[in-house]
Amino acid sequence: MKTVFDDASRRELTGRLDKLTTENRPLWGKMTAPQMVKHCRLWEEMIHENKLFRRPLIGRLIGPMILKKVLQSPEFRKNSPTIPAMLVTDTGIDLQDERRRLVALVDSYPRYNRPDNSFIHPFFGKMTRDQIGKMAYLHLDHHLKQFGV
Numbered sequence: 001m002k003t004v005f006d007d008a009s010r011r012e013l014t015g016r017l018d019k020l021t022t023e024n025r026p027l028w029g030k031m032t033a034p035q036m037v038k039h040c041r042l043w044e045e046m047i048h049e050n051k052l053f054r055r056p057l058i059g060r061l062i063g064p065m066i067l068k069k070v071l072q073s074p075e076f077r078k079n080s081p082t083i084p085a086m087l088v089t090d091t092g093i094d095l096q097d098e099r100r101r102l103v104a105l106v107d108s109y110p111r112y113n114r115p116d117n118s119f120i121h122p123f124f125g126k127m128t129r130d131q132i133g134k135m136a137y138l139h140l141d142h143h144l145k146q147f148g149v
Contacts, residue, residue, distance in 0.1 A: 001071065002141075003133035004109045013140050014103050016149045022095055024147040028078045034093035036143050041098055042086050043139060044105035047132060048112070050119055053083055059123035067124035071134050076142035083122045106140070109133070 002009040017037070024033045031039065045051065055063075070076070117126040127135065 001134050002137045003130070004106060004136040004140075005112075005129070005133040007110075009137055010106055010109060013137070013144070014106055016144045017099055017103060017106075017140075019149045020095070020099070020144070020147060024149065026146050027148060029146055031088065031146075032091075032093075033147055034095040034098060035088040035090070036147060037095060037098040037102055038090075038093050039082070039086055039088045040140055040143055041102040041105065042088070044102060044136070046086075046122075047119060047136065048105055048108065050114065052120060053085055053122040055120070055122055055125070059125065063121070063124040064126075067121075067127070067131065067135075070124075070138070071131060075145070076138055078146075106136075109136070 002012075004010055004013070020033050020037065022033055026032075026036070046053070112129070112132075114129070116128040119127050119132060121127055121135075124135075
């Protein structure tokens with residue numbers, strides 16, 4: 001499975017991000033391209049800044065089991081739920097600025113050095129570096145596919 005800790009996989013993702021324009025329309029979901037890029041940037045900041053969010057009971061109960069299943073799948077399920085802090089509904093988002101910020105976060109993975117299980121995903125729970133790398137790739141890949149790039 002691809003991971004953002006692999007140089008070629010990161011280049012692939014950032015190359016696809018470069019192809020995204022405000023003209024791209026979603027194949028599913030409600031976000032615009034700029035909203036999607038901001039959503040992905042917020043998601044990456046959650047990882048890189050080790051932001052903590054309240055974990056729902058269902059995530060505490062079955063999150064680790066679902067994580068294993070997700071990481072064995074080649075892609076995310078369409079219209080998967082997200083936490084409220086990652087929902088982006090604002091308009092007037094500068095796509096170029098959000099893309100620049102997101103690419104910088106993706107490009108910073110070679111310097112990611114947090115110990116395993118120090119990052120706690122709001123649904124899946126504690127994650128290892130390997131799981132983070134695969135999940136980060138899957139998440140961004142999912143949204144790029146959502147917009148046909």
